[in-house]
Amino acid sequence: MDNANSTTAGLEKGIQDLDQVVIRFAGDSGDGMQLTGDQFTRTTALMGNDIATFPDFPAEIRAPAGTLPGVSAFQLRFSSFDIHTPGDAPDVLVVMNPAALKVHLKDLKKGGILLLNTASFGALDLKKAKYEKDPRTDGSFAGWRVIEVDLEARTQEALASSPLDNRAKDRCKNMFALGILYWMFHRDMEPTIKNIAQKFAKKPEIVDANLAVMKAGHAYAETTEIFQTAYRVPPAPMKPGTYRNIMGNQALSLGVVAAGHKAGLQMFLGTYPITPASDILHQLSGYKHLGVVTFQAEDEIAAVCSAIGASYSGSLGITSTSGPGMALKAEAIGLAVMAELPLVILNVQRAGPSTGMPTKTQQADLMQSIHGRNGESPVCVIAASTPSDAFDVGYEAVRIALKYMVPVIVLSDGYIANGSEPWLLPDPDKLPEIPVHFAPEGKPGEKFMPYSRNPETLARPWARPGTKGLVHRIGGLEKQDITGNICYDADNHQHMIDTRAQKVANIANDLPPIETIGPRTGDVLVLGWGSTRGAITAAVTRLQKEGHKISCACLRHLNPLPKDLGDLMRGFKRVVLPEMNKGQLASILRDKYLIDVKSYSQVNGQPFKSHEILDYLTKSLSASQKEVQQ
Amino acid sequence: MTSVDRPVMQKKDYKTDQDVRWCPGCGDYSILNAVQGAFAKLGKQLHETVIISGIGCSSRFPYYMETYGFHTIHGRAPAIATGVKASNPNLDVWVVTGDGDAMSIGGNHFIHAMRRNVGLKILMFNNRIYGLTKGQFSPCSEQGKVTKSSPLGSVDYPFAPIALALGAGGTFLARSIDILGAHLEDTICKASAHTGTAYVEIYQNCNIFNDGAYKGFTDKDVRDERVLHLQHGQPLLFGAKKDKGIAFDGNFRPYIVTGADLSKAFVWDETAETPAPAMALATMSEAEFPVPIGVFRRREKPAFETGLQGQVTVAKSKKKETIKDLLMQGEIWDVK
Known part of the structure; x- marks a missing residue:
């Protein structure tokens, strides 16, 4: 074992190499499944695998324990090759109840492997889960x-000498499962040891207990005969550079901050808490030292x-929200x-309509973003496609807003916001410049014209x-071009409507050709x-390997659309468009x-x-x- | 204040080249005049002053002031103004609104501006009617008001705006009347001097849709008897000869005192910590008592924007970080 280290050494059972594994942790929303998944993710990223994650949790903070609506899950996929999604079906399922x-x-x-916590399979637990019979005994697992x-019993044993009370001890049981998985998948425990010590620095007894239980789980897997084999997933070949694991909301926040900094502007976030966008507020509220002002x-x-x-006052104004907030x-x-x-x-979309399913994902706010205002009210709309792409998209939004003096709506969604992937860190010095030219002081006797226009951008x-x-003076009333005075003149209104539309259309002049995967x-x-x-790329690259003449492209700019889109589409016999809505972009x-354009729609959250x-x-x-043959 | 940078200002300096388009005889004209007078007296520089309005007759105000002006959307002026003041506390930010704009569609922003004590000066023109939409009852119209939308009289009870602002934690609350130019100008000067949110309710006559709404106490022949001037440190006296006063019982219920009891008249303290006397005056019946004008409340309290920007200043001095540092946070690893 060439990559053995202090925490994975001593592996004596069989080792099998795999190129990828999908693991799903599932338990009560109080069982620490998100934390368990997060720890596994950190460690795995540091070990050089490509990784993609998908947390799937209920909106209720603590739904009644043991019930179906209270189940929280975290799926992660790691591999020795480039992956695009957190995987479809898990190879390993860890269930806490x-x-x-x-x-x-x-x-x-x-x-696949089912790791089952038997501690919570009493009659009442089964009833809460609406099981009539114990699924362990009726052949359900064939x-x-x-x-x-029995994670609880094993945890209690491991913490026999801990000062914690029994309830607090029980809460460490997820770490036993994590320890088992660390052994099974040949993971290094060090990053978790460090992270837990940091996270609970003020509560040393919690740190000790968590780590003791994790190590006990690891030792348990190593010594009992239940586990025959450990698996190894070698690192994935990745572009050279410095990486960190990043979630979509984090990346989006960093993108706008980096852009505001490049533009030399004070950034002002005015926002209201809403799932799944609130983390943007949480993160930006910690950047005061960078001149970021947050206003709840x-x-x-x-x-x-x-x-x-x-x-209006010369800062970079940003707001973050999700669907219901967009409506307001x-x-x-x-x-x-x-x-x-x-x-x-920043609109982190969630499943609608109305309150919908706040923690579930959807992309159904596209039409709302492009058209959802009274009158002819054009704005720029762009979308993030992966957690790390959210950085570039946040940056791009600021660039466009400042260059064209226009609102830019960034569409993300719950899947991107809470999902994570390794991110090749950009060099901040090489990010595109964002020039800002405030109008200079006026000369005495000269009247300022608030709607005089840059001839290129408008x-x-x-x-x-x-x-x-x-x-x-400016305002919501129609105004005369150049002077900005209130104006009800028919020709002027037509001119202003056309001008505002043309200004947004001009954004397309900046856009590079659409990147395609395939010819x-x-x-x-x-x-x-x-x-x-991710799902499209994975499917298309597979079909390409089978020799099919299929290509794909992911559109970042949705309004205006890239100028080469029409020609690109006309180069194919058929254009299909999978969307998590009823076919909005296809329309x-x-x-x-x-x-x-053939729409492939799925709207199930x-x-x-x-x-x-x-x-x-x-x-x-x-x-x-067939169409060709006909 | 006189220097090349801060020239002496005159009323006419604030006039714009736009024709003022309120109905002839509208109370808004005298308010515009009083604001220009107060601004000139205070030497307000055009470029340092921002006036933000919502929607309604009153909200046309920015077009008539040669300062920075933003005529926004219905009810939202305090929210937009909060963004302006919070991001640049050096600006002198004024909000002009009406009773429909501030008390109805914008009620939420109004109370939260009060609660936060943002450094905004809010002038609310209260004509107790919707004027721009041609005469529906407003949240300040008296119950039973017959209008186009309430032919049998409105069922709604009205707000007492000063009481609402007081309940929301307002730190400077005053009232004046369109036709009392000098009093109005003086009140605007006092509002300007306040740190934090200053709210001035201005009784304004809409001579088209609610003419004479305040006639019962503003007409010259009844004014002395019907208007109570609040003066800091002075007893609450009214009447041409100041021979009547307002006193409070143990439950802060007001009653009128005269003659030998005049010494019982309450001595007004606009800086009082307890809101009880101001609340009593703000809610007392217009029919039974004189109508108070002047400063109801003036309390020193740090302004929102000072705290907000203060956190930024302290954070900047304590922690230096480049964007590169920011990106490199958390667990990072190198791929060679």
């Missing part, structure tokens, strides 16, 4: 390798309005369109209050946007290009599985063949 078993067992791969461990407003409307006020912000975004102020709106000047000689002509083009990227493309897309695309390929 019958409810978790009931919800997740159906997903476990045939032949086809799976089942490992039963009284409601979603005040949140966006305060950001507009900040932009609509009128104010229209004001920013009319006042032609820079504004960045952006109006940004006049910071406090600057001499630039006093002017720019062929049988099938799979288009996607946002978080479907837009059909409308704009008169191309019969879950991300696409790549095998589902694969099946659909296989059918599409054969359909496109």
Whole structure:
């Protein structure tokens, strides 16, 4: 064993090499499944594997213990090759109680490993999970390798001398499971040891207990005969550079901060707590030392309005939200369109309509973002496609907002926000410049023209209050171009409507050609946007390996669309578009290009599985063949 | 204050080239005049001053002031102004709003501006009617008001705006009247001097849709008897000869005192910690008692933007970090 170290040495059982593993931890929302998954992720990233994660948790903070709605899960996939998704079906399922078993067992791969906590399989536990019989005894587990461990008893034993009370001891049981998995998958315990020590630095007895239980789990797996084999997943070949593991909300926050810094502006986040966007507020509220001001407003409307006020005064105004909050912000975004102020709106989409399923994912706010305001109210809309891509998209949003003096809506979603992947860190010095030109002090006797325009971009000047000689009035009423005076003239209104639209259309002048995976002509083009990227890429690259003439592209810019999109689509016999909505982008493309884009829609609150897309695309390929033969 | 950088200001310096388009005879004209007078007296520089309004007749105000101005959307002026003041506390930020704008659609932003004590000066033109939409009852209209939308009289009970602001934690609360130019100008000067949110309710006559709303106490022949001037450190006296006073019982219920009891008149303290006397005056019946004008409450309290930007300043001095440092946080690893 060439990569053996102090915590994985002593492995004497058989070792099998794998190129990838999908693990899902499932338990009560109080069982620490997210933390367990997070620890496994950190360690695995540090060991050089490619990794993708998918937390899936209920909206209730603590749903009644042991019930089906209270089940929280964390899926991760790690590999020795480049991966695009957290995987479809798990190879290993860890369940802490019958409810978790009931919800997740159906997903476990045939032949997969089921690690079961037997401590919570009493009659009451089974009843809460709506099991009539104990599934351990009725043959339900046929086809799976089942490992039963009484995690609570083993944990209590490991903590016999701990000063913690029994309840606190029980809470460490997830660490026993983690220890077992660390042994099974040949993981290094050091990063977790360090991280737990740091995380609970003020509570040494908690640190000791957690680590003791994890080590006990590791030793248990090593010594008992239940575990025959350990597995090894060698590191993945990755581009050279410095990496960190990043979640989408984190990356998005860093992207806007880096851009604000590059632009030399004070950043002002006006926001209101909402799932799954709140972490953006949490993170940015810790960046005061970087000049980031965060304002937790009284409601979603005040949140966006305060950001507009900040932009008006010469700061970089940002607001973050999710679907229901977007609905509330609509009128104010229209004001920013009319006042032609820079504004960045971060919409971490969730399953709607209405309150919907706050912790589940969806991409159904696209039409709302592009069109969801009164009047002709064009804004720029861009979308993040992976957790780390959210950094670049946040940065791009700020660049566009400042260059064109326009609101930019960034679409992320719950899957990106809480999912994670290794991120090749960019060199901040090499990020694109974001020049900001405030209108200079006015000369005496000269009247400032707030709607005079840059002939190339059509952006109006940004006049910071406090600057001499630039006093002017703006507002939501239609105004005369150049002077900004209120104006009801028919020709002027038509001109202003056209100008605001043209200004947004001009953004397309900046866009590079669409990046495709595969040639720019062929049988099938799979288009996607946002978080479907991973599942689409995985399916398309597989079909390409089988020799099919299929390519794919993930669109970052959704309004305006890239100029080469029409030509790209016309290079294929068929264009298909998987979306986690009822076909919103597909409708837009059909409308704009008169191309019969086939929509593949799924709106169940879950991300696409790549095998589902694969099946659909296989059918599409054969359909496109038939069309040719006819 | 006189220097090249801070020239002496005159009323006319604040006038814009736009025609003022309120209805002839509207109370808004005299308010505009009083604001320009107060600003000139205070030497407010055009470029340092920002006026933010919502929607309604009153909210046209910024177009008539040669300062920075932002005519925004219905009810949201305090929220937008909060963003302006919080991101640049050096600006002198004024909000102009009406009773429909601030008390109805923008009620939430109004109370939260009060609660936070943001350094905004809020002038609320209260005409107790929706004027721009042509005459529906407002949240400040008296119950039973007959309007286009309440032909049988409104069922709604009205807000007492000063009481609402007091309950929301307002630190400077005052009232004046459109036709009392000197008093209004003086009140605006006092509001300007306050740190934190200053709220001035201005009774304003809408001569088209609610003409004479305040006639019962503003007409010259009744004014002395019907208006109570709040003066800091002075007893609450009214009447042409100051021969009547307001006293409070043990439960802060007001009653009128005269003659030998005049010495029982309550001595007004606008800086009092307890909101009880101000609440009593803000809610007492207009029919039974004189209408108080002047400063109801003035309390020193650090402004929101000072605390907000203060945290940023302290954080900047304590922790230096580049964007590179920021990106390199957490567990990082190198791939060669």
